[in-house]
Amino acid sequence: xxxxxxxxxxxxxxxxxxxxxxxxxxxxxxxxxxxxxxxxxxxxxxxxxxxxxxxxxxxxxxxxxxxxxxxxxxxxxxxxxxxxxxxxxxxxxxxxxxxxxxxxxxxxxxxxxxxxxxxxxxxxxxxxxxxxxxxxxxxxxxxxxxxxxxxxxxxxxxxxxxxxxxxxxxxxxxxxxxxxxxxxxxxxxxxxxxxxxxxxxxxxxxxxxxxxxxxxxxxxxxxxxxxxxxxxxxxxxxxxxxxxxxxxxxxxxxxxxxxxxxxxxxxxxxxxxxxxxxxxxxxxxxxxxxxxxx
Amino acid sequence: xxxxxxxxxxxxxxxxxxxxxxxxxxxxxxxxxxxxxxxxxxxxxxxxxxxxxxxxxxxxxxxxxxxxxxxxxxxxxxxxxxxxxxxxxxxxxxxxxxxxxxxxxxxxxxxxxxxxxxxxxxxxxxxxxxxxxxxxxxxxxxxxxxxxxxxxxxxxxxxxxxxxxxxxxxxxxxxxxxxxxxxxxxxxxxxxxxxxxxxxxxxxxxxxxxxxxxxxxxxxxxxxxxxxxxxxxxxxxxxxxxxxxxxxxxxxxxxxxxxxxxxxxxxxxxxxxxxxxxxxxxxxxxxxxxxxxxxxxxxxxxxxxxxxxxxxxxxxxxxxxxxxxxxxxxxxxxxxxxxxxxxxxxxxxxxxxxxxxxxxxxxxxxxxxxxxxxxxxxxxxxxxxxxxxxxxxxx
Numbered sequence: 295x296x297x298x299x300x301x302x303x304x305x306x307x308x309x310x311x312x313x314x315x316x317x318x319x320x321x322x323x324x325x326x327x328x329x330x331x332x333x334x335x336x337x338x339x340x341x342x343x344x345x346x347x348x349x350x351x352x353x354x355x356x357x358x359x360x361x362x363x364x365x366x367x368x369x370x371x372x373x374x375x376x377x378x379x380x381x382x383x384x385x386x387x388x389x390x391x392x393x394x395x396x397x398x399x400x401x402x403x404x405x406x407x408x409x410x411x412x413x414x415x416x417x418x419x420x421x422x423x424x425x426x427x428x429x430x431x432x433x434x435x436x437x438x439x440x441x442x443x444x445x446x447x448x449x450x451x452x453x454x455x456x457x458x459x460x461x462x463x464x465x466x467x468x469x470x471x472x473x474x475x476x477x478x479x480x481x482x483x484x485x486x487x488x489x490x491x492x493x494x495x496x497x498x499x500x501x502x503x504x505x506x507x508x509x510x511x512x513x514x515x516x517x518x519x520x521x522x523x524x525x526x527x528x529x530x531x532x533x534x535x536x537x538x539x540x541x542x543x544x545x546x547x548x549x550x551x552x553x554x555x556x557x558x559x560x561x562x563x564x565x566x567x568x569x570x571x572x573x574x575x576x577x578x579x580x581x582x583x584x585x586x587x588x
Numbered sequence: 589x590x591x592x593x594x595x596x597x598x599x600x601x602x603x604x605x606x607x608x609x610x611x612x613x614x615x616x617x618x619x620x621x622x623x624x625x626x627x628x629x630x631x632x633x634x635x636x637x638x639x640x641x642x643x644x645x646x647x648x649x650x651x652x653x654x655x656x657x658x659x660x661x662x663x664x665x666x667x668x669x670x671x672x673x674x675x676x677x678x679x680x681x682x683x684x685x686x687x688x689x690x691x692x693x694x695x696x697x698x699x700x701x702x703x704x705x706x707x708x709x710x711x712x713x714x715x716x717x718x719x720x721x722x723x724x725x726x727x728x729x730x731x732x733x734x735x736x737x738x739x740x741x742x743x744x745x746x747x748x749x750x751x752x753x754x755x756x757x758x759x760x761x762x763x764x765x766x767x768x769x770x771x772x773x774x775x776x777x778x779x780x781x782x783x784x785x786x787x788x789x790x791x792x793x794x795x796x797x798x799x800x801x802x803x804x805x806x807x808x809x810x811x812x813x814x815x816x817x818x819x820x821x822x823x824x825x826x827x828x829x830x831x832x833x834x835x836x837x838x839x840x841x842x843x844x845x846x847x848x849x850x851x852x853x854x855x856x857x858x859x860x861x862x863x864x865x866x867x868x869x870x871x872x873x874x875x876x877x878x879x880x881x882x883x884x885x886x887x888x889x890x891x892x893x894x895x896x897x898x899x900x901x902x903x904x905x906x907x908x909x910x911x912x913x914x915x916x917x918x919x920x921x922x923x924x925x926x927x928x929x930x931x932x933x934x935x936x937x938x939x940x941x942x943x944x945x946x947x948x949x950x951x952x953x954x955x956x957x958x959x960x961x962x963x964x965x966x967x968x969x970x971x972x973x974x975x976x977x978x979x980x981x982x983x
Contacts, residue, residue: 314888371820393887396818397710398788404715405747422917434887436917436948451863452887453915456947457970460915477862479712506863510713532866535873536882543847543862543884545817546712557870574874575867576971 296426296471297446297491297498298387298415299363303430306352306361306385307332308368308376310342314391315367318434319346322365325431331355352376352383365423365432366390373419374399381406381414388482389432390418397545400480407482416482420544422452422474433474435459443468445582446492448485449504450477450511450544454532454575458504461579467588470498477506477544485515493523500526500586502578503569507533508547508555516567526586528570530578531557589814591828592637594693596810599787603779605794606772607807610695612637619669622694623662631697632665633658636672638679638687639833641811646679648672649686655679658697665694690832698806703796704763705729706807708780710790710815711744717784719743719751719777721759725796751781772805787825788818837881837900844896846885853878854908855981856901858894860885860919868913871970877978880907887919894927895934902935909981911973912943921945921953929960940965940980944973 305322309315310332319342323329331349332342338350347359355361364385368376373392380388400419407416417424423433427440439456441463449455455474462469473488475481485503492498501523505512512531519527533542533549534557541548549555564571572581594612601607611622626632636643636655643655648671655677659665669692676686703726711718721741724732733740741762745751756774765773780792793811800806819826831839841848847862851869855877859865862884869879881904885897901907914924928943941964945953957964965980967973 370817394817396788396821397712397790397815398785398818401710401715401717401747434917439947449863451861451867453859453861453917454863454867456915456917457864457867460946480715504863506866530867532863532870535869535879536866537849537851540849540882542849542866542882547862547866574971575864575871576969576974 296429297495298471298473299424299426299430299432301328301429303432304328304330304360304362305432306330306355306359306364308352308364308366308380310334310346310348311337312367316342318367321437322431325437327430327432330359330361352379352385356383356385361385363387363432364389366392368392370394370396374403377403377416378406381412385414388414388416389421389423390416390482391421391423391433393420395419395478397480400478404480417473418476418481420478421476422455424471424473426471427469435472435474439463440472441468443588444470444497444499445502446470446495446498446500447472447502447504448488448492449474450485450506450546451504451532454504457575458502458530458578461576462502462582465579465583467579467582470495477546479509479546485511486518489515489518489523493525498525500582502582503527503529504578505529505531505560506544506547507531507536507542507549507557507560510555512560513563516563516569519567519569526570526582527568528572528578528582528585529564530572530575530581531560531564532575533557589816589819589829590639590833591812591814592639592691592693592830593635593810594637594691595828596812597693597807599783599812600779600807600810603783605776605779605807606805608695608698610693612691612693613669614673614691616670619666619673619692619694623665626694626696628662631658631660632662633695633697634665634668634672635693635695636677636689637691637693638677638682638689639830640679640681640687642679642681643677646677649676649678655689669694687833698798698808699801701799701801701803703798705732705795706776706780706797707791707793707795708784708789710784714744716747717745717781719745719755719759721763723763725798729795745781751778769799769803769805776805776807787822788815789813790815837903841883841897841900844893846883846893846897846900848900849882850904851879851881853880854906855977856880856883856904856907856910857913858883858885858897858901858910859913860887860889860915864913864915868911868970868974871974872911872978875974875978877974877981880904887917889919889923889927891923891927891930894924895931898928898931899935902937907939909940909977910942911977912941913970913973914945914947916945916947916949916953920949921947922949922956925953925956929956929962932962940977942967942973942977942980944968944970
């Protein structure tokens with residue numbers, strides 16, 4: 295039915311009493327997500343909106359309320375520390391929405407995640423989150439554009455993911471799970487990781503991968519796709535018209551002065567891996583429908 | 589965030605990396621005072637301070653050649669400095685209009701036996717600091733990487749262990765140093781590494797690092813850039829920002845937390861989200877149009893930001909049409925609609941405007957636009973919006 299999140303997800307919200315934390319927790323609860331606790335240091339013992347218990351630490355949320363997944367709406371200077379706190383508390387899946395975390399802080403997080411004793415998966419940072427339509431929504435995406443189904447979607451972008459999902463939904467193609475992996479250069483789950491999870495999920499029949507200029511995440515995913523994926527798969531890369539040497543909004547979206555990370559190179563890698571390409575962002579669902587009819 | 593060479597050199601000095609004596613100047617009096625402080629027996633190098641590479645081979649818009657001048661007398665140094673100051677320098681990395689030189693850096697000349705390359709980079713792929721070194725300094729390192737990849741030394745430094753003496757020794761020996769030079773290089777590497785970590789530098793590039801006649805190592809040029817997200821940790825670095833080096837529209841946008849990048853085309857776009865903003869530029873291009881800018885209004889923009897965004901894109905005289913593409917998630921479409929209406933009333937809108945709204949509160953947003961009496965075209969999809977605006981602009 296899905297990957298990573300479903301009805302069994304027990305969510306703790308880090309930064310639940312902030313503006314973003316409060317607004318999006320309301321949205322997620324309305325969608326049906328099981329929010330078991332929140333964390334705001336110093337407010338432990340209180341209740342958020344008279345419903346969700348607030349803890350001082352993630353550890354308490356795990357021990358007292360059985361949290362297994364966390365979402366982070368903590369401001370950038372404290373966000374990496376919040377990720378590390380969740381890892382230490384033994385959270386299985388961390389979704390970090392925060393945008394603007396210093397690269398060096400994320401390097402420390404990656405270092406920790408790479409340790410063999412750590413079993414935690416991180417999604418993000420600087421991402422919209424993850425949703426299994428009809429079951430569990432973690433993050434800031436509008437719930438109503440999604441529809442339960444069997445297409446897995448992975449993307450580095452937020453609103454561009456909504457665009458692709460909306461195209462699918464309008465054409466009657468529901469989604470198993472949609473993951474926004476975020477636009478930062480150092481992140482947790484990669485394009486390749488997400489594609490692999492979808493490929494191994496019996497309830498995902500087809501995959502959409504949306505990338506951006508910069509880095510080599512899409513090329514690495516394509517290498518995996520070439521060797522392992524036989525499910526129908528379509529993709530798009532944003533930034534074909536971007537100039538060299540300028541960071542396009544996302545810290546990771548940059549074509550280096552030497553020309554590495556161009557949309558052209560990524561489209562080519564996708565083509566060689568057998569991914570159906572949408573050259574036009576309004577035709578992402580159409581590209582998938584050339585090889586998959588639902 | 590990039591900084592000037594003279595600022596980078598001051599930081600290097602702070603971290604005990606040897607540099608030639610140098611002083612910055614920004615008017616005739618400070619040029620005189622700078623020259624007076626330098627060794628009269630030495631050559632004086634006058635260097636234009638702009639955020640772009642290729643200064644030495646650059647040409648000023650009035651025809652004066654070279655943004656780096658080697659002068660054998662104080663008089664010549666002064667006349668070179670005055671020729672550069674206020675002049676626009678065009679290099680392979682600037683636009684054809686060039687960059688206005690507002691600051692000069694005057695340094696004592698150094699003898700050069702050999703030029704090396706040295707850099708400390710926070711490598712995003714491997715999420716760790718990497719030292720890069722080469723015996724082929726003084727030229728574009730990317731050219732070396734392409735033609736002689738074996739001449740590039742890469743040494744990754746693990747985050748929890750830090751830079752160790754054996755890293756420094758191995759780099760020094762690979763560069764062919766011996767005796768005291770090994771110690772000097774170790775000291776330089778330690779300074780650079782410490783500066784990278786403490787100040788959240790993404791790149792510190794010394795090109796060239798030279799050996800002089802006495803065999804000592806000196807950093808002759810430096811390029812340093814910092815992680816903009818970490819500036820809050822280092823107020824001293826944040827102060828080094830020079831907004832003269834940025835497009836005024838981009839400076840204005842950053843004051844409103846908008847992400848704006850000026851481009852060459854004539855169709856302005858206003859989009860929420862970086863990926864969708866890039867995709868919107870791409871689709872404009874695929875319909876034969878040229879985007880005038882990248883503009884991401886972010887996830888939680890308010891009416892004030894949307895109004896500011898409109899003013900900024902309309903201050904670009906090349907703009908012949910505007911495409912607004914909003915897929916509301918956190919951002920609610922009615923807020924965007926109110927911002928568009930209030931902005932359009934504030935600025936006299938004289939170019940075609942196409943608006944595509946989708947997502948949270950889309951119906952309320954469409955009603956606000958319709959009832960405003962504004963002259964605009966609503967589009968239901970990204971493709972339709974792009975097609976209409978390119979037709980209107982080319983008509």
